[in-house]
Amino acid sequence: MLFLLLLIPFVSASADYDVQIVTQYLQTYGYLTHDNKTVSSIGVGGNSSSFQEALIKFQDFFRIEATGELDNETITIMKKPRCGVKDYPQSFTLYDTKWKKNKLGWKFVYGNQQDKSIAEKCFAEWARHTNMTFFMDERKPDIVISYGSVKHRNFYRCKNSSACPFNLDGPGGVLGHAFFPDSSNNCIEIHLDNTENWFKEVGTFPPQNYHSLYYTLLHEIGHSLGIEHTGVNTAVMYPSLNDNRKSVELDQDDINAIQSLYGLPPVKRR
Numbered sequence: 346m347l348f349l350l351l352l353i354p355f356v357s358a359s360a361d362y363d364v365q366i367v368t369q370y371l372q373t374y375g376y377l378t379h380d381n382k383t384v385s386s387i388g389v390g391g392n393s394s395s396f397q398e399a400l401i402k403f404q405d406f407f408r409i410e411a412t413g414e415l416d417n418e419t420i421t422i423m424k425k426p427r428c429g430v431k432d433y434p435q436s437f438t439l440y441d442t443k444w445k446k447n448k449l450g451w452k453f454v455y456g457n458q459q460d461k462s463i464a465e466k467c468f469a470e471w472a473r474h475t476n477m478t479f480f481m482d483e484r485k486p487d488i489v490i491s492y493g494s495v496k497h498r499n500f501y502r503c504k505n506s507s508a509c510p511f512n513l514d515g516p517g518g519v520l521g522h523a524f525f526p527d528s529s530n531n532c533i534e535i536h537l538d539n540t541e542n543w544f545k546e547v548g549t550f551p552p553q554n555y556h557s558l559y560y561t562l563l564h565e566i567g568h569s570l571g572i573e574h575t576g577v578n579t580a581v582m583y584p585s586l587n588d589n590r591k592s593v594e595l596d597q598d599d600i601n602a603i604q605s606l607y608g609l610p611p612v613k614r615r
């Protein structure tokens with residue numbers, strides 16, 4: 346039932362402010378627990394041992410020098426837009442439920458032609474590598490994509506609730522979130538923040554302050570199929586959003602993930 350969201354650049358003012366933000370980041374992504382004692386000791390000094398340990402874990406995960414300190418490289422990575430699912434320090438990781446069928450319908454609610462065309466390309470890229478087909482289904486979709494504001498709806502009451510319990514946060518923060526497949530294979534939703542500047546071309550870099558809809562959706566669809574985050578930094582399922590990713594294709598690590606869930610693609614008849 347987990348979901349993910351893409352996170353935002355932080356503003357860095359003073360070192361103290363950074364410590365607070367970093368603490369929050371480390372808690373959000375599972376490096377540091379929300380234990381009261383831990384929180385108060387880091388809020389002040391920023392060098393308690395659990396804080397340091399969490400930083401080292403983070404630095405290891407992102408494959409940078411494990412200094413245990415808030416150095417520039419660490420802060421730079423933390424400020425990048427990213428997805429909000431917790432990190433797992435290895436290659437691809439699978440969620441514990443998956444789809445029990447090989448044909449999934451999707452719908453982009455209120456999506457225009459451009460939105461639908463990008464979604465179609467994303468699904469096609471996943472389908473190319475595994476035994477799963479996707480089709481647009483306006484009537485009874487399995488995966489429902491929509492844009493939403495801070496407080497937003499579950500369009501299809503997929504979780505038997507019309508209000509999504511997870512808010513988005515306006516421009517620059519969370520870019521979107523998605524649900525993992527649930528054990529009864531009810532429909533699930535992907536919500537994109539409608540206050541972002543979305544870049545709707547595929548294969549070229551977005552201008553500053555724009556985010557690639559293709560790349561974001563490719564990542565979110567990965568979650569909706571049952572894939573969590575990876576530590577491989579060239580993969581689509583890497584937790585940091587890289588708008589300047591050159592390739593529109595999945596990485597080998599993503600391919601390994603999808604194939605371990607749904608198998609190899611059927612051999613094409615010619």
Ligand SMILES: *[C@@H]1O[C@H](CO)[C@@H](O)[C@H](O)[C@H]1NC(C)=O
Binds near residue numbers: 380
């Ligand atoms: C944290 O603090 C709150 C309020 O002070 C308290 O209710 C809660 O039990 C504490 N949690 C832990 C894990 O100590």
Ligand SMILES: *[C@@H]1O[C@H](CO)[C@@H](O)[C@H](O)[C@H]1NC(C)=O
Binds near residue numbers: 389390391392393
């Ligand atoms: C952080 O480190 C400094 C210098 O080593 C020390 O004076 C300070 O007490 C430490 N703060 C905490 C919260 O551990």
Ligand SMILES: *[C@@H]1O[C@H](CO)[C@@H](O)[C@H](O)[C@H]1NC(C)=O
Binds near residue numbers: 417
């Ligand atoms: C960190 O970045 C700041 C600002 O960009 C720069 O002035 C400083 O020299 C950098 N420090 C290190 C250790 O690279």
Ligand SMILES: *[C@@H]1O[C@H](CO)[C@@H](O)[C@H](O)[C@H]1NC(C)=O
Binds near residue numbers: 529
């Ligand atoms: C929603 O409610 C229906 C009818 O009560 C039930 O069959 C379905 O499994 C529920 N879905 C979820 C996600 O709880």
Ligand SMILES: *[C@@H]1O[C@H](CO)[C@@H](O)[C@H](O)[C@H]1NC(C)=O
Binds near residue numbers: 447476610612
């Ligand atoms: C793909 O899935 C279908 C339906 O489950 C199955 O019949 C078929 O054998 C699978 N093909 C491959 C190549 O695994």
